[in-house]
Amino acid sequence: MTVNYVSIIVGTRPQIIKIPILVQELRKRKLKLSIIHTGQHYDYEMSRRFFRELDIPKPTINLNVGADTPIAQISKIIMKLEHIFLKNKPDLVLVPGDTTSAIGAALATSKCDISLAHLEAGARSNQFHMAEEINRRMIDHCSNLLFAPTKNCFNNLKNENVFGSSYFVGDTMYDLFVRQYKQYNLKSVKSSENEVLLTIHRRENIEKFVNLKKICSIINKLSEYGLKIIFPIHPHTQKNLEKFRLKINADFIEPLGYTSTLRMIVRSKFVITDSGGLQKESYWAGKPCITLRNSTEWIETVKEGANLLLPINKENKIKNIIRMSEKVILPKPALFGSGKAAERISYIIKHFQDTRS
Known part of the structure; x- marks a missing residue:
């Protein structure tokens, strides 16, 4: 199955700034795109400001999970996304980063048997008291496509023998930095x-x-x-x-x-x-x-x-x-990377073939 419809899941500022250039590139390739905001961010108005400033389309859906414990937020994200995924049937879900929103979205995607792409895959601090470290490792090990921002991140994925296909593509944050600078x-x-x-x-x-x-x-x-x-x-x-x-x-x-x-x-x-x-x-x-x-x-x-x-x-x-x-x-x-990470990622997604039966 080829990819025609991509859903991107975000919920925090660090996730939002990873996607502006990628959204542009996916649109250039005529892919249907939806952006789902979990509402995890402590100040949703601040998130809206980032969307406007960086010229990102308004989220299609807001899950409104709100402030809560990480376990409660993950539970809400999984349950709400299951309903949305079963109704909208995206071909691929893209998750940036390592937040509560990211791990919730990754688990929902996996359980709904939808292909998963991880943006900023392979980042490792080796500090297991950090929630983000656990999140990113779990996401990497259930992803079909893993987009590493550095060679070190790419090598981490190879050393861990992740199941999905790993690519050193560069950092989409650097793409954005170059544009804004x-x-x-x-x-x-x-x-x-x-x-x-x-x-x-x-x-x-x-x-x-x-x-x-x-x-x-x-x-x-x-x-x-x-x-x-x-x-x-x-x-x-x-x-x-x-x-x-x-x-x-x-x-x-x-x-x-x-x-x-x-x-x-x-x-x-x-x-x-x-x-x-x-x-x-x-x-x-x-x-x-x-x-x-x-x-x-x-x-x-x-x-x-x-x-x-x-x-x-x-x-x-x-x-x-x-x-x-x-x-x-x-x-x-x-x-x-070269400031062209989003271009490379969009090409890989467009030509990705999900061979699962």
Whole structure:
């Protein structure tokens, strides 16, 4: 059976920014396309803003699963998607990333006996306390098509002997970065000598008092060096800062749109984050990155000397951060493909033959 109808499932900002260029390419190939939003995102209005900004068609369906425990959200996603899949009968379901929405969609697709494609397959942190690590491994092992953004991700899939067909296609996020960087002339943005972009959102960093206190301590010490910390604060992060009565010497701003985030990265002296996406975007923009985690899926950025891992559970020397911030980063974009990942993926999907009886 050939693919004529593709459903894409998203539910969070990190998923949404993986699909704009791919949606364009799938449409060019005259494939019927539906986008289903699970409603997992804590602020659905923010998701709508990303759809408008990145020129993505409005979701065909919203599952409205809402805020809940991961188990409850997964259960709702599976049950609601089963009804939709049986009615609409897509030939292939594409799932980006490793969120609760992604694993729920992957399980529903598998149980409905529909072909599954995983976008950003093979990413591994080898941190089994991370829900995302479990999600992405499960999704990879029930996917028919696996689209790896880096050679390291592709090698992970080969080493794990996944059942589906694996391809090193490059990163669709890099496709989008290239487009926005050119379209909004971000090359002309002047770099600051003292501004630092900070983002924190991972549960292990914001829900544990000890970890969040250590992060605040690091930021407060950095501010003593004359650095101005710009902090687009996640509502859940702000809630926990207030709950634990912690003070952080940073300038709070509202969460940013995608292009505004890129502009802030380009303007910053360096970036401090626990986000997977910002590690890559910082590298592509030629900015040093301090990652508040024990490990990273994007080991290429560490090997290139552009990304310093800063485990919260270990003593961290501020001088190491300052030294890292002074580094000159010369990115090698080819590590994440040629900026044509979406074009390659759409070609593979269009010519995919499901040979199951």
